[in-house]
Amino acid sequence: xxxxxxxxxxxxxxxxxxxxxxxxxxxxxxxxxxxxxxxxxxxxxxxxxxxxxxxxxxxxxxxxxxxxxxxxxxxxxxxxxxxxxxxxxxxxxxxxxxxxxxxxxxxxxxxxxxxxxxxxxxxxxxxxxxxxxxxxxxxxxxxxxxxxxxxxxxxxxxxxxxxxxxxxxxxxxxxxxxxxxxxxxxxxxxxxxxxxxxxxxxxxxxxxxxxxxxxxxxxxxxxxxxxxxxxxxxxxxxxxxxxxxxxxxxxxxxxxxxxxxxxxxxxxxxxxxxxxxxxxxxxxxxxxxxxxxxxxxxxxxxxxxxxxxxxxxxxxxxxxxxxxxxxxxxxxxxxxxxxxxxxxxxxxxxxxxxxxxxxxxxxxxxxxxxxxxxxxxxxxxxxxxxxxxxxxx
Amino acid sequence: xxxxxxxxxxxxxxxxxxxxxxxxxxxxxxxxxxxxxxxxxxxxxxxxxxxxxxxxxxxxxxxxxxxxxxxxxxxxxxxxxxxxxxxxxxxxxxxxxxxxxxxxxxxxxxxxxxxxxxxxxxxxxxxxxxxxxxx
Numbered sequence: 001x002x003x004x005x006x007x008x009x010x011x012x013x014x015x016x017x018x019x020x021x022x023x024x025x026x027x028x029x030x031x032x033x034x035x036x037x038x039x040x041x042x043x044x045x046x047x048x049x050x051x052x053x054x055x056x057x058x059x060x061x062x063x064x065x066x067x068x069x070x071x072x073x074x075x076x077x078x079x080x081x082x083x084x085x086x087x088x089x090x091x092x093x094x095x096x097x098x099x100x101x102x103x104x105x106x107x108x109x110x111x112x113x114x115x116x117x118x119x120x121x122x123x124x125x126x127x128x129x130x131x132x133x134x135x136x137x138x139x140x141x142x143x144x145x146x147x148x149x150x151x152x153x154x155x156x157x158x159x160x161x162x163x164x165x166x167x168x169x170x171x172x173x174x175x176x177x178x179x180x181x182x183x184x185x186x187x188x189x190x191x192x193x194x195x196x197x198x199x200x201x202x203x204x205x206x207x208x209x210x211x212x213x214x215x216x217x218x219x220x221x222x223x224x225x226x227x228x229x230x231x232x233x234x235x236x237x238x239x240x241x242x243x244x245x246x247x248x249x250x251x252x253x254x255x256x257x258x259x260x261x262x263x264x265x266x267x268x269x270x271x272x273x274x275x276x277x278x279x280x281x282x283x284x285x286x287x288x289x290x291x292x293x294x295x296x297x298x299x300x301x302x303x304x305x306x307x308x309x310x311x312x313x314x315x316x317x318x319x320x321x322x323x324x325x326x327x328x329x330x331x332x333x334x335x336x337x338x339x340x341x342x343x344x345x346x347x348x349x350x351x352x353x354x355x356x357x358x359x360x361x362x363x364x365x366x367x368x369x370x371x372x373x374x375x376x377x378x379x380x381x382x383x384x385x386x387x388x389x390x391x392x393x
Numbered sequence: 394x395x396x397x398x399x400x401x402x403x404x405x406x407x408x409x410x411x412x413x414x415x416x417x418x419x420x421x422x423x424x425x426x427x428x429x430x431x432x433x434x435x436x437x438x439x440x441x442x443x444x445x446x447x448x449x450x451x452x453x454x455x456x457x458x459x460x461x462x463x464x465x466x467x468x469x470x471x472x473x474x475x476x477x478x479x480x481x482x483x484x485x486x487x488x489x490x491x492x493x494x495x496x497x498x499x500x501x502x503x504x505x506x507x508x509x510x511x512x513x514x515x516x517x518x519x520x521x522x523x524x525x526x527x528x
Contacts, residue, residue: 128470132405137414138436141404141520142496144482146470153484153494157462160506205465252442259435259492260442264462264484 007243009105010279011393014230014237015097017046017223018351023187023342026122027217032066035117036074038219043075046223047234048111050075055082055109057100059092059345062131064118071115082109089126089255090293090346091268092116094376095383097350098243100224110225116347117219125215133254148212148296150258151378152204155298157264159206161313164301166206168316170194172297173210173339175324180336182326182364187214187342211297216342220351227390238357241371241393242280242386246272251380261380267299268382269306269375276307280386281393282371284309287386289331289366290373291353293346294338299378304332307373307384331366346376350385357387404520413437416451418521422512423451424491433490456512457528458487463497463504483525485510496524503527 019041021027021034035058043049053075056068068083082103086092093116100112120126128146130136139145158164174194180186192210200208223233230237248271252260277283284307292303301315309330310318318324324332335341335352342348353374355361361369370392375384406414413436416423426433429446441449462484469475481501484494497504498513509528514521 130471134407134409134438135436137404137406137410138494141517141522142482142494142524143466143471143474143477143480144494148468149464149466149470149482152464153462153482156464160462201467202465203468205467250442253436253438257436259494 006279006281009101009240010243011239011241012227013101013104013224013240014227014390015222015224015240015354015387016230016233016235016237017042017048018354019043019045019221020185020351021219023185023216023218023344025217027119031064031117031119032070032074034119034217034219035066035071035115038117038221039071039075039113039115042113042221042223045235048223050077052111053077053113054080055100055103055112056080057084057086057096057112057114059086059088059096059116060118061087061089061126062124062129064120064124064126066117071113082112090295091377091382093346093350093383094243094374094385095245097222097224097240097385098245098383101240101243104224104226110229112224113221114224115219115221116345118345119217120343121215121217123217127212127215133256135253135257135259138259139256148204148207150256151296151298152207153258154264154267154302154379155206155296158298158302161265162305162316163313164316166198167194168301168320169206169211169297170197171320172300173197175319176333176337176339178325179334179364180340182362183335183341186336186340187216188336188340207296210339213295213338213343216344218342218344220344220347222351222354231390236358237390238354238387239390240385241388242276242282243384244272244276244279245383247381258379265302267302267306267379268377269303269384272382272384273307276384276386282386287330287371287373288368289334289356291349291375292333293349293375293377294333295343295378297339300332300337303375307375309373326364326366334361334364334366349376350374353387357389403518409439410437412451414521417514417523420514422454422456422514422523424454424487424489425449426452426490435491435493454487454491454512455489456487458485458510460484460504460506460508460510461486461492465501483510485525493523495522498524498526
């Protein structure tokens with residue numbers, strides 16, 4: 001594929017329904033139950049029934065979820081023509097939407113559910129679970145075994161390279177807490193001032209507790225279909241205008257192989273940038289708001305700079321100026337982010353984007369909601385989308 | 394080789410890495426060096442990640458390098474680490490090529506970008522591991 005050719009499914013596919021279960025620390029129900037409930041909610045939301053579903057795309061890590069077929073069984077769906085079970089974490093959600101949209105546009109499936117479900121708090125906690133991989137032998141024995149540590153390493157290098165400060169990190173967290181106060185779903189709704197943030201102890205310097213997402217039990221689902229079909233659904237279409245995935249050279253051997261990655265101050269979005277904007281025939285100036293995957297606070301500025309939304313070294317000033325607040329020039333992470341709402345591995349970053357495009361953001365609805373950037377990734381590989389209102393190009 | 398009491402999960406070498414661990418246990422730091430593209434790489438693996446060649450060898454590493462990044466861990470992410478926090482981990486760009494990650498032995502308050510360090514091979518229970526100290 002040449003860089004300039006626009007993938008055919010873009011501008012012709014859309015997301016309509018979104019569904020959530022509550023986010024909690026102990027759901028008390030099985031992951032299949034969470035998954036099916038979120039998928040049912042997404043179908044109800046856009047006015048479809050389980051009979052209409054012929055595709056499911058999902059992702060999980062270390063067997064922490066159920067296969068799409070288990071959801072089809074729970075929904076009583078007649079037959080799937082398309083089923084994808086990805087072994088991925090936070091890199092996946094935008095790519096999973098794209099896979100669903102490509103299948104729809106290719107005529108393989110008509111209505112595809114995309115979901116993520118897990119008991120990520122009461123069950124296996126990914127943030128600190130030790131699991132064997134090709135490179136774990138070089139990390140675990142030295143006491144380097146958890147995601148907060150890996151991303152903290154990147155955070156330090158980003159801070160060295162760009163001048164991003166501890167105080168700037170505090171602004172990322174504090175702004176997202178403002179949004180969380182307006183989001184009844186968020187697990188952490190307590191306001192946090194930058195000074196309070198700076199007074200809190202380190203977990204892994206440069207990270208404090210508030211820099212880390214909140215592990216959660218829960219599920220989210222979205223319904224992807226063609227733009228033509230979407231126009232007959234109960235909810236307005238969030239049109240998929242731009243999409244890109246990247247596994248850049250240096251991504252290494254597994255999800256936590258940071259050894260081979262040349263520049264820890266840049267995540268995959270730096271490499272995704274050109275293809276993403278070209279795919280949408282858009283530039284960073286065209287977006288009205290952004291939902292940025294944030295398993296850790298630092299990923300927000302790193303991604304904004306990587307995608308060229310902020311120039312290198314300018315994201316600290318941008319965020320601390322208030323630009324990303326609800327009344328700012330570019331609202332970012334309007335649900336409070338994964339930092340406040342809870343960690344459903346980034347699927348809830350996409351659902352928030354759709355709700356905002358549809359004008360269903362409630363107290364936290366952004367004023368201008370024609371075009372949105374959504375990202376899925378913290379480190380080496382990952383994906384992103386550009387979504388717009390129907391009729392906006 | 395110095396004895397340092399660090400208690401963490403054990404090393405589990407695989408078919409592509411056992412030679413590297415074996416050398417380390419002899420107090421030898423080897424870094425895979427590609428004969429096709431002349432670059433060094435880490436971790437050890439079957440193919441050079443720069444060019445895909447299988448024509449590489451374990452070259453002697455000086456163990457000298459500069460701090461590329463570092464963290465200080467205050468929370469024990471595994472129960473056996475509870476007695477060790479806080480501790481620092483450094484990522485080091487070796488002067489002769491390759492990036493390694495290891496425990497930092499010494500006062501972590503001195504850590505800064507490009508701090509010169511040298512490798513320190515240490516023993517932890519049955520494992521021989523690679524760490525760093527100020528050069």
